[in-house]
Amino acid sequence: MIIELYWNRNEQAITETDKKYNRYCFSVANNILENNEDSEECVNETWLKSWNAIPPCRPDKLRLFLAKITRNLSLDRFRRKNSVKRGSGQMVLALDELCDCVSDRSDVESRLSSEELAKTVNSFLQALTKRECDIFIRRYFFVEPTDKIANRYLIKESHVLVILSRTRAKLKAWLEDAGYFV
């Protein structure tokens, strides 16, 4: 298995990972960055990160482990590129939509650490129906365009938009209950 190649410090691990997961990770990056060159660089950085992380990590699902690394690297790159001027594209839209879940008042602040916030969001996702959760993750984990999500689940795009909007409203209430922005 590829994981064992990493554990053996066998550089073939990178070759095999690239062979097997390049297109997948590229898609994850490109949904966020919408730029081939940047996405390719993110994927290459992902291989380096995974080489440094395994061992000691022994991920259960290498594909998801890589997806999370790619996503984080892509987000960093997105931030750097958009620090001067506001960008455009799916990522900006997705972030803008997520802003619906947070308070827009300046006299409130978060009482949750990033770890606590992650746990709260995770428990929220588990509380959703399968359909709501899947669509939420497609949109805000994979930054997939809503028409593509509609195609994936064979529903109308307007239905996807309604589900996302309702789910965001639920998340806002859930976060408030958990003490996020009070």
Place this chain on the structure above:
Amino acid sequence: MKEKKITSDERLRRGTELFEAVGKADDWLIERSERKSTARIAIKIAAVAACMFFVATVGLRIYYDMDTVGGLPVLNVEKSDFDSEIFFGGYGDAVEIMHTVSYLGDYSENKFERAWDSDVKIEKLPVYHSTYPFNENSDFLPDFKEMKRVLLDAAEKVGINPETAVVEESEFDNRLEINENNMTISVDGNLTVDYRYDNEFVLPDDFDCSLDASPDDIVKADKYLQETFRKIIDMDNPKMDIRGNEYFIEGRSSYVYYYEPSDDPVQNIINYNLNYVQFFDVITRNPSDKSIRFIRVQREPVANKLGDYPIISLEEAKKELFKGKFEEYYSTHSKYQVKEEDIVDVEIIYKHYRSEEYIMPYYKFTFKVPVDFAYNRETSDGKKLETYGEFTVPAVERKYMRAIDGVTSMFRNY
């Protein structure tokens, strides 16, 4: 008083914070979202059935009758179940089913027991529903009352008083656990118990049940483990089984299992695959580091049994393997197609990964990867190693299975 609004930068920062939090979602939630709609498959099947209706007016019944066949629930099997390593995500067809499993001087170096005798005909094997991945909308929810009973029973075996033990609920994966006596004992929805030591359990210096150990050493190691962990093993006639075989830079890795052989061929397969105790890292990568990190007690999830399902024969499974059922996936990785002469072993196994919906039997084909496709590996002392791979083919008869995600590729040869 008018509310003061945040700046757009601050709003975006807060949104990004949430985006990062979503990135830490549980793997099973992300994985589940990658499956395409079962409705999509249903529509495809219905469309095919509708076409058949014009030809033979019975078409639609085939689809609607699929929920049970002969009183057995139809299994919604994903394309990924054809192999543990297959990737079927929504990002093109970057899939690979060759699964490199081990590096050996020769396959015959394996010492594990044979659970299945291919000369003995087996008609049916049980299938179970897994309570993983946990999903509160599922019809198969963990039985927390039973989990607690099993956990307390497990705790008592290592000297923890069940009357005073504090049972905690693990927040995210719905395990119950007890933290006491420098260990964590936990149980999952399938009633698998893990004993995890805070500090590793150190084995005696002369303990050796490695693949290179002498028969006397093995007997001694077996006796030691059975005496020390008698209550945890908890079997009338436990049999030691050394599984795993890979070479690593520092040495070889294998794991010690105990299971109870049975004269009944089906029960023997069940005991081997689903009723066992596994000692993790008894033989570690570094042979001088002899310790146990944790012990897993796996039990047949009887309460979740769906029924005894007719299985296909070994020859039928082989046919699927050779028919090119998987050939469309090779192009992304290699042009290699498994051949009869490459197969070195066939077993019937049960997979019970957390991400699988069913605990069901598979034919596992182990094959020697031809030299053109193999990794070039040697041991530290220069011994050339062979690469072995494996394919798994579901053993249940196809009329009891419904493909979700990938119906066309999975069933195209039926």
